[in-house]
Amino acid sequence: MDLGIKGRKALVCGASKGLGRGCAEALAAEGVDVIIVARNAELLEQTAAQLRQRYAVQVIAVVADITTEAGRALALQACPSPDILVNNAGGPPPGDFRNWERDDWIKALDANMLSPIALIKSTVDGMMARGFGRIVNITSSAVKSPIDILGLSNGARSGLTGFVAGIARKTVAHNVTINNLLPGPFDTDRLQSAILAGATASGKNVEQIRAERMAQNPAGRFGTAEEFGAMCAFLCSRHASFMSGQNVLMDGGAYPGTF
Numbered sequence: 312m313d314l315g316i317k318g319r320k321a322l323v324c325g326a327s328k329g330l331g332r333g334c335a336e337a338l339a340a341e342g343v344d345v346i347i348v349a350r351n352a353e354l355l356e357q358t359a360a361q362l363r364q365r366y367a368v369q370v371i372a373v374v375a376d377i378t379t380e381a382g383r384a385l386a387l388q389a390c391p392s393p394d395i396l397v398n399n400a401g402g403p404p405p406g407d408f409r410n411w412e413r414d415d416w417i418k419a420l421d422a423n424m425l426s427p428i429a430l431i432k433s434t435v436d437g438m439m440a441r442g443f444g445r446i447v448n449i450t451s452s453a454v455k456s457p458i459d460i461l462g463l464s465n466g467a468r469s470g471l472t473g474f475v476a477g478i479a480r481k482t483v484a485h486n487v488t489i490n491n492l493l494p495g496p497f498d499t500d501r502l503q504s505a506i507l508a509g510a511t512a513s514g515k516n517v518e519q520i521r522a523e524r525m526a527q528n529p530a531g532r533f534g535t536a537e538e539f540g541a542m543c544a545f546l547c548s549r550h551a552s553f554m555s556g557q558n559v560l561m562d563g564g565a566y567p568g569t570f
């Protein structure tokens with residue numbers, strides 16, 4: 312299927328590795344120019360070089376912390392009028408809510424709620440004026456099925472989800488859609504760190520925990536960044552213009568409900 316977005320321009324945040332990179336790569340494969348953002352310059356440049364080598368598109372790397380105003384300004388300077396915006400940043404740490412102070416909450420809100428909202432605010436009116444826009448927010452399956460130790464994530468991402476539910480109905484008549492992609496367990500560095508932490512805490516070895524976690528999932532495995540990116544690219548496609556304000560869960564069937 313031709314996704315019909317060749318020649319478009321995408322700002323993809325948190326894109327040097329993992330799910331964000333999966334999205335950037337799938338978009339580049341469709342002929343979309345990508346502006347990729349992350350904090351670690353070396354890895355980001357490596358990723359940019361690989362994308363340039365593989366795809367005949369323009370790839371711009373912006374070293375920035377997207378959770379700060381200065382970082383977002385740098386990203387928007389490199390890409391003031393994106394056709395596609397993928398919002399993504401690292402997730403907050405796990406823990407017990409009794410130990411979290413106001414600062415911990417503010418950091419989580421900044422990263423997983425207020426930064427995406429700020430980027431939507433900076434880009435959505437231009438998209439509507441031009442008659443095309445796709446915004447995809449990478450959130451988490453924890454929005455639908457909360458994970459107790461990830462209270463910071465459950466809370467902050469639910470705030471973004473509520474905001475998006477309202478605004479997404481105001482933009483779609485202008486061919487600008489806003490949807491959320493909810494990852495369950497995907498095989499990225501973030502998941503590997505969580506497995507390592509679990510191994511340290513339980514005394515089990517890493518491979519044993521990986522195998523147990525995969526076996527717990529109905530698919531019997533973790534998802535891949537390629538699968539995630541493909542779904543993101545579809546949501547950004549010409550064909551997805553009648554879909555806005557949705558929460559698309561990708562979790563191998565782990566969520567047990569009928570709907």
Ligand code: NAP
Pocket residue numbers: 324325326327328329330331348349350351352354375376377378399400401402403449450451452453494495496497498499500501502
């Ligand atoms: P990852 O493999 O750790 O990759 C995160 C990417 O985002 C990296 O490129 C990282 O580069 C960049 N990044 C992080 N913080 C940033 C910031 N402040 N500014 C700019 N770039 C930033 O993580 P992932 O697994 O792809 O996860 C992506 C998101 O999905 C996270 O919010 C995570 O919590 C959520 N999620 C993941 C899973 C999963 O199973 N993988 C499940 C549920 C939810 P730098 O560190 O160099 O900035």
